[in-house]
Amino acid sequence: MKRADLLEAWHSHLAQGRRRSPHTVRAYVATAARLLDELGDSDWDSLSRIAAPALRAQLARRRADGISNASAARELSALKAFIRFAREQTGASDPAPPRMRGPRIKKGLPRPVTPDEAVNLAATIEEDATEPWIGARDRAVLLLLYGAGLRIAEALSLTGAALPLDETLVVTGKGAKQRMVPLLPIVRDAVADYVGKCPWPLDKAGPLFRGAKGGPLSQGMVQKAMTRARIALGLPPSATPHALRHSFATHLLGAGADLRSLQELLGHASLGSTQIYTKVDAAVLLDVYRSAHPRS
Structure with missing residues (x-):
């Protein structure tokens, strides 16, 4: 099966079948194209048999290109989705892709908006x-x-x-x-x-x-x-x-609300999920300081 036909079927599935955003479609198709470039001649049957070691090798090549952890995680997600699609085309009884753990991604701080x-x-x-x-x-x-x-x-x-x-x-x-x-x-x-x-x-x-x-x-x-x-x-x-929900939490904390009360208001199962807002509040104060202090 021609490489172009495989990619066209994948593109159609994402854009029309799954109604993914144009940005996601481009990224997922590009990931599939890179995999096909490495594999050479392929068809749905050979793609469906790809195991975890081959995906790890492909991901390692991309990491060697200098992509970040977040980009590597997105790349792995796209690869798994492509393999799942290939297995669905062959009528596999279990279309699930190989199980692989992605790179750890450090969670960024929520970015609240101001009251105004x-x-x-x-x-x-x-x-x-x-x-x-x-x-x-x-x-x-x-x-x-x-x-x-x-x-x-x-x-x-x-x-x-x-x-x-x-x-x-x-x-x-x-x-x-x-x-x-x-x-x-x-x-x-x-x-x-x-x-x-x-x-x-x-x-x-x-x-x-x-x-x-x-x-x-x-x-x-x-x-x-x-x-x-x-x-x-x-x-x-x-x-x-x-x-806006982040802003609600950040502004309440800045006004003196305690973490336990904030946890209840937000419906967090654990206090750890709420504690991130202490860092957000500190970050907001630091931004204000840097923008307003004459010696900053």
């Missing part, structure tokens, strides 16, 4: 929406992330049973673990504004936040709206919906 940036993002998203109710909806979602520290999935999983909002809200987080979070008046008002404008009936069993056609609002739509707003405001790519 959070407010401006919410306002910009509301102003740029195609319809007033959609703008009110997106603003309400963002304020739940920033004002109550919800994960985006938690906000979008709320149903009409949460209405009318009170001073606290019971949220179901990871592992079906429930927690109670306080709601600021600005958050409650934003949700009430959306509810008053929403053209769809919000029954107790249905989703609170609706898409343009009445179905559940998807994370992708919120992320796209956030991307447009942060570009309009000249903010970095790190200004994502999840960054």
